[in-house]
Amino acid sequence: MLRTASDRRPRRTASRVTAAATGVVGLLALAVAPASADGAPALALGPLPSVDALKPGGSFEVPGTFANQGTADLDKVYLSYSVTRGLAHRELPSNCVRYEVTAFDEAPGHSDAVCEFDQKVRAGSVYAPEKPLKVNVLGHALYDTLRVSVSMTDSGGEDGTKETVRGTGPAVRLTELPSDTPVGEADPEHLDWDGATVPVTADSSADFRLTGARVAGRVGDTVAMNAKFTNAGPAWVYSRKMIPVSRVLIRMPAGTTVTKPAPNCTKVAAGSYRCGFGNFWVEENSVFTYAFTLRIDKAVPGARGSVALDATAHPYDPDRKNDTAAILLDVDGAGLSTGGTGSTGGTGSTDGGGLASTGSALPLVGAAAAVLAAGAGAFLVVRRRATRD
Known part of the structure; x- marks a missing residue:
């Protein structure tokens, strides 16, 4: 044609x-x-x-x-x-x-x-x-x-x-x-x-991957939450029709309030945001970090949010299992969120799986003590293969 x-x-x-x-x-x-x-x-x-x-x-x-x-x-x-x-x-x-x-x-x-x-x-x-x-x-x-x-x-x-x-x-x-x-x-x-x-x-493909986050703090604290999108390639993805390649949907854990949203993100409902890439293409090996600031309002048992790609078709991405990840919340004294972090289970990781550690108002030693006191030793994450970020 x-x-x-x-x-x-x-x-x-x-x-x-x-x-x-x-x-x-x-x-x-x-x-x-x-x-x-x-x-x-x-x-x-x-x-x-x-x-x-x-x-x-x-x-x-x-x-x-x-x-x-x-x-x-x-x-x-x-x-x-x-x-x-x-x-x-x-x-x-x-x-x-x-x-x-x-x-x-x-x-x-x-x-x-x-x-x-x-x-x-x-x-x-x-x-x-x-x-x-x-x-x-x-x-x-x-x-x-x-x-x-x-x-x-x-x-x-x-x-x-x-x-x-x-x-x-x-x-x-x-x-x-x-x-x-x-x-x-x-x-x-x-x-x-x-x-x-x-x-x-x-005749090629691109692997879109999402990384969730684990945040920890006390009620009243303001904490950082960083979710991440990665195009692991090998191909770049360009929308020749000049429409967004995809969008990332982020839902915050219950009991939190967003005090500062990430750039390129628009609020679509209470605690829910739609985030983009700024252009009609995503280069190979590119990483987009969506940095939010949250306030912990109250401890909600089992509270967790999510990060996921929207329903846009991605025919070049043959495996969609790493297109979702969890946002877990650990409120000091109330225990850590539990539950799966995506469409499949797996061993938790804080350095490149479905979760990424984010900053907290607590000192690092205090945050580590809170995690140990809560008895949390593992997280379920989505991971198709070892990430390259």
Whole structure:
């Protein structure tokens, strides 16, 4: 299935946007004006297939077919290939430059390769590079995108570029293809460029893990509670539909009041919060800690809260058993919370299982004494495999 974009990737400075808009207005004027002796070029990109079931560590080729459907020749043209962070350009010819761009607003980091073809592009002809550009599939690839565009101007070097590298391979030229080679239709709103974006999917997975907490203190104390989300990889997860990848639901133990919620968390009910990641992607090996401050109001026997992923589908995560964990509360003199900490039982751990120790208003020695007095020696936690955080 082919997917195309009708808008050009926006620039990040007002001056560049203004310049681009001015150029488009000028070309529109040419498009609607009566035909002149000089005529005007009109670029149209050929079809791009979606790319699926790629193996991390492999590669694929991008054709880059385009046509000049106008009535005037061009002396130079640029082909641009932009890929999200699970893909990479590594073997570029010397007439191409690679730009590594940092994440910005709602766009993840990406790599742009811009290739300059300093040769005549005749009106009414179809072209493609004599050697297709190769794109590498990285070990953390999963849901990525490829955008290809053809333009009369160089679109490289946008704001946020952290690295610029010129290719070292032999220069590649354009080769003319048969005139009946399939291409799209030039868009009259931007005759100077055309582009398309397609999905690229790798055969990989990501392991989302949640770590709960154990808090301890006396009635009236204010204590820290830190729950944690980890993407143990190997893949990053990017929502190409620009919706949240997932959300974390946190429910506090009975008998407590939140005095300071964690950033990126919204209260949805008394003692319950919905927490996000701040973007539409979660990188591999990333960790999000949700740091809350609680007040212990009273001792409630067996009180415990929970941390869990919401009902968003996670088809890339084959094992959901570590998607929930418990928040246990030990009120001095009232005993420690008991009960399972997730969908399965297991041996408790305070250094990387379903629970994590958090701070308390009690001194460390006093807190340890309270735990021993309560006779608590084990906790049930969810753990699928040894964590890497």
